[in-house]
Amino acid sequence: MLRINVKQRLGNLLLEADLTLPSRGITAIFGLSGSGKSSLINLVSGLTKPDSGVIYLNNRVLVDEQSFVPSNRRNIGYVFQDARLFPHYSVKGNLRYGMKNSSQTKFDHVVELLGIKDLLHRYPLTLSGGEKQRVAIGRALLSEPEILLMDEPLSALDLPRKRELLNYLEKLTKEIDIPILYVTHSIDELLRLAENVVLMENGKVKAYDTLENMWNSPLFATWKQQENEQSAVISLPIFYHHPVYNMTALQLSNEQKLWVNAIPADIGSLVRLCIRSTDVSLALSYPEKSSIRNILNGIVTAIEIQDNRVDVQVEVANYRLWATISKWSLQDLQLIEGQPVYVQIKAVSVLS
Numbered sequence: 419m420l421r422i423n424v425k426q427r428l429g430n431l432l433l434e435a436d437l438t439l440p441s442r443g444i445t446a447i448f449g450l451s452g453s454g455k456s457s458l459i460n461l462v463s464g465l466t467k468p469d470s471g472v473i474y475l476n477n478r479v480l481v482d483e484q485s486f487v488p489s490n491r492r493n494i495g496y497v498f499q500d501a502r503l504f505p506h507y508s509v510k511g512n513l514r515y516g517m518k519n520s521s522q523t524k525f526d527h528v529v530e531l532l533g534i535k536d537l538l539h540r541y542p543l544t545l546s547g548g549e550k551q552r553v554a555i556g557r558a559l560l561s562e563p564e565i566l567l568m569d570e571p572l573s574a575l576d577l578p579r580k581r582e583l584l585n586y587l588e589k590l591t592k593e594i595d596i597p598i599l600y601v602t603h604s605i606d607e608l609l610r611l612a613e614n615v616v617l618m619e620n621g622k623v624k625a626y627d628t629l630e631n632m633w634n635s636p637l638f639a640t641w642k643q644q645e646n647e648q649s650a651v652i653s654l655p656i657f658y659h660h661p662v663y664n665m666t667a668l669q670l671s672n673e674q675k676l677w678v679n680a681i682p683a684d685i686g687s688l689v690r691l692c693i694r695s696t697d698v699s700l701a702l703s704y705p706e707k708s709s710i711r712n713i714l715n716g717i718v719t720a721i722e723i724q725d726n727r728v729d730v731q732v733e734v735a736n737y738r739l740w741a742t743i744s745k746w747s748l749q750d751l752q753l754i755e756g757q758p759v760y761v762q763i764k765a766v767s768v769l770s
């Protein structure tokens with residue numbers, strides 16, 4: 419567990435944070451440029467000192483009124499935007515630098531996890547940006563930190579390398595059981611990686627919650643790129659793999675399941691999905707003989723009339739989804755809050 423309660427004056431900005439973060443999973447520090455994201459994790463790493471306050475990592479004091487543990491004694495792994503490898507050491511040398519014990523099994527595991535076995539004898543100058551970052555992550559992990567701090571680790575990479583590293587990061591986060599604080603202003607990275615989100619604004623913590631709750635809250639409205647639709651992000655457990663068709667059923671409730679293209683993961687694993695309002699339609703009677711596999715029971719919970727469309731929020735087994743319909747359809751269906759409807763879902767994007 420990471421406990422942060424700090425104040426720090428940064429020029430015109432007063433950074434203030436009061437947070438308790440969980441002991442595993444990725445917490446994204448998200449916000450506009452200049453909102454104080456890097457400054458916050460610099461305080462955790464010990465690169466800077468707060469004017470007042472405390473930071474505890476797993477009940478160990480890093481900072482309080484009496485003490486300030488320097489960076490090199492915090493047991494923290496740090497990955498920056500640029501990999502900052504030692505140019506005169508090979509990849510293997512970089513990885514071994516700072517390794518706490520020389521466990522070959524641990525070394526092999528990290529090398530395997532990050533796909534860097536073939537690079538071990540190369541030197542940083544010969545590596546691509548994405549490869550360098552994987553080595554930097556490997557080096558940080560092999561120091562066996564109690565927490566991993568990542569400050570926009572993908573921002574210096576081109577799109578293909580970003581995608582490649584995202585896949586590694588996603589795998590990594592499922593495997594390691596230390597918390598990761600991940601600074602980003604990318605929605606893509608947030609949706610793929612974050613379990614929890616700290617939203618920073620002008621040096622303050624504007625909100626802190628699970629990614630799903632944040633995404634679905636009005637605070638996030640300005641961050642959603644699509645102007646002509648709404649979307650819902652939800653996580654559901656895998657319930658069943660169809661033995662014939664290449665489909666997987668996810669559990670919304672005991673009664674209701676959502677079918678998606680086959681996901682190669684075990685029953686019970688959580689899958690994060692994005693359902694866009696333009697892929698959802700509503701009907702008042704059960705659509706017989708429909709080609710759409712997902713026809714669910716829902717209740718209308720909100721109706722938002724926009725300039726050229728209507729966004730209808732529906733609750734399906736405790737999950738809130740959105741459907742975009744036309745004003746004409748609203749008039750036709752005479753929808754009101756509390757009304758039961760059939761919710762047809764044409765497409766679902768699997769995020770992670």
Ligand SMILES: Nc1ncnc2c1ncn2[C@@H]1O[C@H](COP(=O)(O)OP(=O)(O)OP(=O)(O)O)[C@@H](O)[C@H]1O
Nearest residue numbers: 428429430431450451452453454455456457458603
């Ligand atoms: N030592 C300092 N002295 C004065 N101002 C500072 C100092 N460090 C940071 N700042 C200012 O504090 C603000 C927050 O900076 P910070 O780098 O934490 O933002 P950020 O959210 O990480 O931004 P970005 O996404 O652009 O990296 C900025 O306006 C920055 O110029």
